[in-house]
Amino acid sequence: MVQHSFDRSCPDVSVVAPLYNESANVVPLVESIFGALAGRALELEVLLVDDSSSDDTWERIHAVAAPARVRGIRLAHNVGQTAALMAGFDHARGAVVLSLDGDLQNDPRDIPAILEKLEQGYDLVCGWRQRRQDGLLLRRLPSWCANRLIGWLTGVRVTDNGCSLKAYRRELLDRLTLYSDQHRFIPALAASLGARVAELPVRHHARRFGKSKYGPSRMVKVLVDLITLKMITTFRARPFVGFCVVALLPLGLGLCFGVAWVAALTGFGGAKASVLVLASAALLWAGAAFYMGMLGLVAEVALHGEREATPDTPSVQELA
């Protein structure tokens, strides 16, 4: 991985903003970012990632682009927020990288405070939207449930996982690969890599231009993705153990039915018919547990075949 930190030609801070059909927000966004950091001795670059918008977002970006200060990246096809963010991270050169929404709902005036928090020795600082300006039933309530679930499953208790305003150290981003819809789980994923994570209250505004791209269909997806999240944060280096944990439930059920079966056989009440039912139930669940364990071995084979660096490959510094 390239170390950017000490290279003077690189900016101190990169701000990454993914945009999808946000043409009216481009200019105000760039102005407010530079306005918020005016007067500070910081080398700043702003990366605007156009996720293949169908409106004139790219033309607006092109108009405000300035060498080294404001850079535009136009993606070939619409890939969604996670991949657009990843495109920005891959192109950012700063020792610290900030991400924020392209819709002006985050307030760039919070950036100095976030940077300050990062300086206190954290690798990731997450914004925590105060007085969130979104609908209660379709946005805030599901989001509250999801945050609690994530905290409970992964042990990384961040109040607001969904806030896009975040600051990362370059060393963390070099190890963090986001795909699918993982932008919702960044704190948990970062913490699983050993990152120190903090959160900070930030402002939140209602949308001024454009419209939201979120719909209710994502709730089921988030639930499924949570299972994956647990799998890859806790068990990615030992999938067999993970699958055995999953197998515990069917195994327990199988044992219960097995005990009942033996009890029925030895004549603690129960007709001959229930012996058959109990036996098949016990065998079914024992079979499911066995099957899960075998799949865990398949996952171990996949892991073993991976010769390239995985996130668990340590990066080592020799101090003296």
Added chain:
Amino acid sequence: MATHSAFAPRATSRRSSEDTAGEIVSLIIPVVRRADDLIVLHDAFAAAVSTVTAHYEFLFVFDGGFGPPPEALVARSRRDRRIRVLRLAYAFGETAALRAGIAASRGNVVMTIPPYFQVQPQGVAQLLDAVHNGADVAVARRCPRRDGWLNRLQSYVFHTLIRSVSGGFHDMGCGVRAMRRDIGESLRLYGDMHRFIPLLAFREGYRVAEIPLPQHAADARPRVYKPGIYVRRLLDIMTLFFLAKFTEKPLRFFGLLGSTLFAPGALITLVLLVQRLEGVGIADRPVLLLGVLLLALGVQLVGIGLVGEMIVYLKAPHRRSYRVRETT
């Protein structure tokens, strides 16, 4: 001798490609099964392409299963350096032949042509024009078609199914395509994927132009395949659908499928359990078998989804789903 300049070393050909007219076109002809007289084919397409550029090469790629390349063609390639004949060591199939051809080509534009007349050769010029004018990939569509109703019906069903996945292409069966060479190299071609090159390119975010070219009279013969071929095409479409939607999130697919099986299974067994507690015997009820089967299938599918997620996670550091079109 402008005819020979196409075979200067690669560095030179790169330089010449910076001139406006100095690009090289590689015409790749994978010969796998059916083939017309390749000498006649070469004559026709050479005449057509030379109206556009003098810098071209023909690559005939013979699959190992085809048998030895015709002697006349080999003899011609010895006389004319703009003809190259490659042969794959074994029967690898058309996709592999195309990949080998693209890898061996020296041009900066590659064009694939089937080893039989599908479209009028003059159409070559239109495809190359489209690539010059900004299309990343230009594919031919046989139009007007001279095929009978049977071919049209097959083609219609096939493309309607594919359109449910993505794209909006009308003639994937047409093997006449032109593209920038780097795009040809970047497409992940394996299995039977050569058939879906327009769709694969489109899904990678490349600009794909569909150019109507009149169908060649010789191509309009009724095509009836063995049943296995139809099954394979259907499986190909299912693969594409899965890859398009769930490459990065297998658990969403297997988990959803698994839980739609698991839920009725759980419901059935619950109802049976309640009935049993009320004193109704359930051992001789076939519906018990159904419930048990659904439960088992559901668990298995979710497990497979989890393995899939593991594999995706392991591959993620080396993979990006975005492609940058331009930067400022």
